[in-house]
Amino acid sequence: MKKEKRYLVPGDYMADPAVHVFNGRLYIYPSHDWESGIGENDNGDHFDMKDYHVFSTDDVMNGEIVDHGKVLEVKDIPWAGRQLWDCDVAFKDGKYYMYFPLKDQNDIFRIGVAVSEKPEGPFIPEPDPMRGSYSIDPAIFKDEDGSYYMYFGGLWGGQLQRYEDNKALECAHLPEGEELALPSRVARLSDDMLQFAEEPKPIIILDENGKRLTAGDNERRFFEASWVHKYSGKYYFTYSTGDTHLLCYATGDSPYGPFTYQGVILTPVVGWTTHHAIAEFKGKWYLFHHDCVPSEGQTWLRSLKVCELEYDKDGKILTIEGTD
Numbered sequence: 001m002k003k004e005k006r007y008l009v010p011g012d013y014m015a016d017p018a019v020h021v022f023n024g025r026l027y028i029y030p031s032h033d034w035e036s037g038i039g040e041n042d043n044g045d046h047f048d049m050k051d052y053h054v055f056s057t058d059d060v061m062n063g064e065i066v067d068h069g070k071v072l073e074v075k076d077i078p079w080a081g082r083q084l085w086d087c088d089v090a091f092k093d094g095k096y097y098m099y100f101p102l103k104d105q106n107d108i109f110r111i112g113v114a115v116s117e118k119p120e121g122p123f124i125p126e127p128d129p130m131r132g133s134y135s136i137d138p139a140i141f142k143d144e145d146g147s148y149y150m151y152f153g154g155l156w157g158g159q160l161q162r163y164e165d166n167k168a169l170e171c172a173h174l175p176e177g178e179e180l181a182l183p184s185r186v187a188r189l190s191d192d193m194l195q196f197a198e199e200p201k202p203i204i205i206l207d208e209n210g211k212r213l214t215a216g217d218n219e220r221r222f223f224e225a226s227w228v229h230k231y232s233g234k235y236y237f238t239y240s241t242g243d244t245h246l247l248c249y250a251t252g253d254s255p256y257g258p259f260t261y262q263g264v265i266l267t268p269v270v271g272w273t274t275h276h277a278i279a280e281f282k283g284k285w286y287l288f289h290h291d292c293v294p295s296e297g298q299t300w301l302r303s304l305k306v307c308e309l310e311y312d313k314d315g316k317i318l319t320i321e322g323t324d
């Protein structure tokens with residue numbers, strides 16, 4: 001279905017939104033694209049982001065979008081190598097925790113934490129990455145019992161194929177065809193929000209017959225951009241299929257899954273990557289995502305967009321057109 005869409009930051013290139021409501025205001029935590037001059041490749045080396053900005057608003061479709069400026073920079077992170085990709089933020093006990101993927105000095109993605117007393121930052125990075133962290137795209141979900149979970153992982157440049165059972169493999173293995181698809185991961189966070197409280201577990205996505213999705217099922221299998229929200233008592237695990245450019249969702253009864261594949265949220269947008277967040281604000285649900293329309297034909301730089309998201313009476317998400 002076609003939806004009215006709004007570009008949120010027309011004056012700059014922002015991607016990979018994470019979105020939360022803090023103190024009655026909506027905060028957006030995107031990655032910050034810029035023209036790095038690095039040639040495009042399948043590892044995403046051209047996504048050489050160096051800082052984050054935070055944005056906020058009290059009216060998603062029509063209100064002012066306030067840019068709170070630079071809140072964290074690669075140069076201030078003690079363990080930094082390169083590439084600040086998709087981040088997320090959670091609030092607990094008076095503090096805001098920003099989780100960010102960044103390559104260390106050995107070019108391995110780890111997940112770092114930076115802390116602030118305000119949702120708009122600035123965020124002060126911890127001296128080391130989270131113990132046992134790997135890959136990209138951390139997304140935090142707070143459950144109604146007060147537990148916080150991190151979902152993470154991404155294929156290809158996101159390095160997930162280099163790990164099995166949370167251990168680095170000697171040789172990366174990207175499954176194919178009838179092999180089981182590589183799963184996103186989930187781990188509950190420690191009470192101090194700075195570490196995993198447990199070994200990350202795989203997120204299993206089942207088809208309509210209860211069978212695990214295979215690697216060759218690339219119109220439905222997970223690739224990157226995990227995001228979880230709860231609607232009508234169900235957990236919605238939402239994600240990008242990467243090389244088939246779809247935003248999809250699967251539902252389940254526990255934050256750990258298993259989740260059953262349900263369908264497409266957003267058809268392909270202009271640009272290779274697609275990445276999103278879903279949030280409820282003032283009684284309406286919204287899909288935040290990015291596309292490359294404003295930079296089409298010149299660069300791969302991505303721009304932030306939003307539109308309303310609707311469910312039918314059975315909790316099915318109504319598919320939105322990516323290119324209208």
Ligand code: FUB
Nearest residue numbers: 047085086224225273275
């Ligand atoms: O922005 C860099 C990467 O592109 C993100 O981590 C992925 O989800 C994709 O959007």
